[in-house]
Amino acid sequence: MDDHIFYRNLRKTYPLVDRGEGIYVWDKQGKRYIDGSGGACVVSIGHGVAEIRQAMLAQADRLAFAHGSHFSSEAAIDCAERITRLCSSPDLNRVYFLSGGSEAVETAVKLVRQYWREVGRNDKYKVISRWTSFHGNTTGALALGGHTGRRKHYHPLFLHTPHIEPAYCYRCPFGTTPEQCDLECADQLERTIKYEGPDAVAAFIAEPVVGATAGALVPKNGYWQKIRAICERYDVKLIADEVMTGVGRCGRNFCLDHWDVVPDLVVTAKGLSSGYTPMGAVIVKEEIHSALAQGSGSFVHGHTYSQNPLSTAIAAAVIRYMEEHQLVQRCARMGDYLLEKLRDLLQLEIVGDVRGLGLFAGIELVRDKRSKATFDPAVKVNAKVAQEAFANGLITYPGGGGADGINGDHLLLAPPFIIEREQIDDMVAVLRSAIATVQKEVCVIS
Template sequence: MPSNSALFPRNFRKNYPVAVRGEGCWIIDQSGRRFLDASGQAAVISIGHGVAEIGQAMAEQSAQLAFAHTTQFHSDPAEKLAHRFLALAPPNFRSGGRVYFTSGGSEATETAIKLVRQFHLESGQPARYRVVSRRQSYHGSTLGAMTVSGNVARRAPYHPLLAEWGHIAPCFCYHCPFDKKFPDCAIACANDLDNFLDANDAPSVAAFLFEPIVGATLGAAVPPEGYVQRIAEICRKHGILLIADEIMSGMGRTGKPFAIQHWNVEPDIILVGKGIASGYAPLGAVLVAPRVVEAFERGSGAFQHGFTYQAHPVTTAAANAVLDYIESHKLFERVQPAAEILRAELSALSSHPNVGEIRGLGLLVAIEFVKNKSTREPFLKEQNIAERIRQATLDQNVLTYPTQGCVDGINGDHILLAPPFIISQSESAQIARALHSALQKVFPT
């Protein structure tokens, strides 16, 4: 970090190169060094860096109308984008669904928490306010979003500020919290929601919030068949809303527009962010199913919530241009074949004694590192394995996204790979080579 920096950094002990240009799957810093963006930054970049059409669409919108406050106006780009999102969503959203745009994922989570609370007020159930979620989850950085996030390490410093609404077991077959194996487990982790509700004042619960495929905190953990369906069934049984956090998994990253569509489940609310504008603009959104919308229409008529920059004409114009690009280049269709190539390139790494599992769906992939492959024992947190792998991979000019805590919130190391959908075979091969060399460096024989 240059001593004259005025930026409050993420980490005062780290040096950050200055990024000046983006091209496809690459970021170039001010010294001209080129980095292959294997993680799409943080699973943000879907169409690739440096697509000139997006900037042009934003400039045109900005020249025509940069801003109009949503208490006074709606705008065409936001209206158009809302229709497009609902058309991509599960069938229950399509006739009468609505979209609430925010400036990012955390604001979307925050909005959903207040939305489900007010939904129950509008529906004559004022006792319902708690949003139950899962341990080792992450749903955003603001205080409401942190309250529902179950990640021990991220919650720890803010513990006194956070409400305790309850967290159930994660769904994580590689480190099953019940020490069971699918299918003999009978999806005990889904039934944990039912048991939790029975034992913990179910009539005060407004909603259950989960990531259908857990991105950062567990490392692309895909649930077994039947999990998502069972969760939806339990929510219906208890009269609570189901919120799918697709901020990382949404907009095509797992091979369908929304990850929950792999199981044909219809949630009441879907949260998106990150990939919807592919990093060209800060944008998140809350997709709201008609039955929730109708409660507001029939009831007070007004959601007691709002952000100055919600549904911004320029950020929604950016996302429309991103979606145009996705459609004209058939990028949703490209995810599956690109994922197969990436997984094939990575497959040789599986035999390494410290590579526990390579998992994921589509272009949301993680590699977990373990101390002992047969017992799946993690390394000690202090050994900092995920960060060391990231650094060693970076030495080969490849960017990855490391996280610790997948096993119990503290221990467990993985890196996430979430490249742009345009990743080529040679770029996938380069990622695999960089990881191979990182493994040799971090685990010398």
Template sequence: MTAVAPETTPLQQRAARHLWGHFSRHGEGITPPVITRGEGARIFDAEGRSYIDGLAGLFVVQVGHGRAELAEAAARQASELAFFPLWSYATPPAIELAERLASYAPGDLNRVFFTTGGGEAVESAWKLAKQYFRKTGKPGKHKVLSRSVAYHGTTQGALAITGIPALKQDFEPLTPGGFRVPNTNQYRAPQGLDTDPEAFGIWAADRIAEAIEFEGPDTVAAVFLEPVQNSGGCFPPPPGYFQRVREICDRYDVLLVSDEVICAFGRIGSMFACNDFGYEPDIITCAKGLTSGYSPLGAMIAHDRLFEPFADGSTVFSHGYTFGGHPVSAAVAMANLDIFEREGLNDHVARNAPAFKATLEKLTDLPIVGDVRGAGYFYGIELVKDKSTKESFTDAESERILRGFLSTALFDNGLYCRADDRGDPVIQLAPPLIIGQPEFDEIESILRGVL
């Protein structure tokens, strides 16, 4: 039984006894803060203390907390038809949402397969890639490439392509086939490339070609890339990177999967971040901001070409989830996207992103801040031991700093966010998209005080 610190509240004691946190440390004296309410960009704990939500929950609550119209959309749909599966049947909200997502997606990405979350969307994309190639005469193509330190989910397929060894080691052997290539960490790029973004972009993209050659082009089905990689510390793509990757994928007949579980729905300033960076993937995976978290939902959006083997009724995509495309979640997503359009949220992000960047960049005058990087409303602040040499903290130092930030200082000072310890410590920021300069200043001021 987990010990409970004497000063904890009854709710925390019950949590410590029965609730098993995700990726959460349990033990003596550790109890989770209990969050009871949200309003706009703020969350409140059980004692009524208020925090600015610097991470939109978990890169999720794009339109902010407390939107009654999303609750009403859920209630309306639940009263009309609470549940019916998409297994050989369809429901109006799923049809409308599929049509709407296709209208936002670039080019011929018109076919939408719903899931309940991001990891399931990633699983679906890998399985589609395998089955597609099997049905089109290239059965050996089954492997996928992904990038170093990238996170694509925790189900065993998604975990296989997640590039974070610490998350995988207790679960090996995993599905064979996840191979890693370098990410686009410009700050720690090989010497010479760290100051030349164009050259770095070409170099990083060419490592994908090299990996495909090494594995054997006849064995590689897909490459999974986030438009801006979150894990490891918010790495935007260097100029030209995705255009080069697209050429490489075409050359080797490898599917380009844009994993937009974080980056879609306004995080970078448009519905899909591949539009921001000017490339057309074969598949988009998305979740999180699709409903702003008011109900769980994910989706895989595939190019028409990938649907062709399944279009004449002779073969089915052998894959599905009971709750994938849940009618209530689909209705909530429609209402969420209505808010985006009515309030011009994407334009708001595009207009205010330079001010967010400029406000956070003020922190670079602090000796511990090595780099501030990101795009849209999605930033990482890398902490270093020695700024002039970019020397990193040791693992033990890093752990101490991060635990300090996570468990005490930032939260106690009114800012909810996370610090990523997959390598060098990076504070992650991805606030609700509704905020502007007053909240940018508040975030900067709390960070400055604590750092």
């Protein structure tokens, strides 16, 4: 069979996927894989759910597409209502639909910029973000991201934006420990706002728990509360990038609920549709919506598939399924078990740290545990472990560069919420074997 696909990795041979059911995926050769990362932290309710197929077909039988500039739809109205019901605050009551996370991030930034213009504060335009972060692959989102490897080829294409240090307890940029720290990483936001000029700073965007760039960095309690207070002090909008962490992934409807923090905008995607359709959304406080409604009366922005009836019907069905089966609560319980089992891997020589929240967990791989020294990036330890696990039937999400933008290796795990304890045991057993195998190789190299 001729293959004319332009693949992401041009030197990799991809097996042909055939079908999925529950937490498993099969290729055309009949080999079964545990979907230990939910694809790319997408699949939350599992593969092959009949109720989603039924909702998909029911909407397709009525209408698959109508442009959002011409019509609203029952599906979009239902989906928006279900999304806002997930939010901890009734102030987050407006939903702008997109096709994915990168689109949603850029939409949130443009929305904040237009909001400040609508209320007569034209000078507020800067958006502060963090290093060791990922907000999407479009150029605007990439500018906000803080991952050197993803950004390096494209620097001429985007504007420089201010970045601060992440809340990275294992590798504290301020040389302290969680027991001794005074949340210096949060204080850096205030210092940066002052240096950039409070009248010029429009928003701060960050992932509640960092995902792709470092593997489930969970901040110390108090971090997000302090960030929220700083944003309020300087009239800066808080954008929570919950593309990975939202819609139950961290054991709450949205991850910031763990700290009782309400952002001004929430960016969500991935688990919003559990991979059954491309889907993203920005959830916005009424204050922002009202400013536009009472001002110019329009948001100067839009995408072809925004508010698509078929996609919104599917996402609504995913949320309904999660609620009916109490999958967010299940994610919290199974996440505790996953973290408990993963901590056993700390016995391995190259496993430096294990962390996570809900079914969102990271394993950091190091050359030396005592010094936390990283492997040479050329060795590609994270890729080797992921390849070994894949060969033995486990899909993971590897990453590098988390330690300082160039060095560092980790694996991110995000299995479907329906995973059973025995399946977690299987998953961890494959991981242990994969890490042990690679450990033998890289310890000889180093």
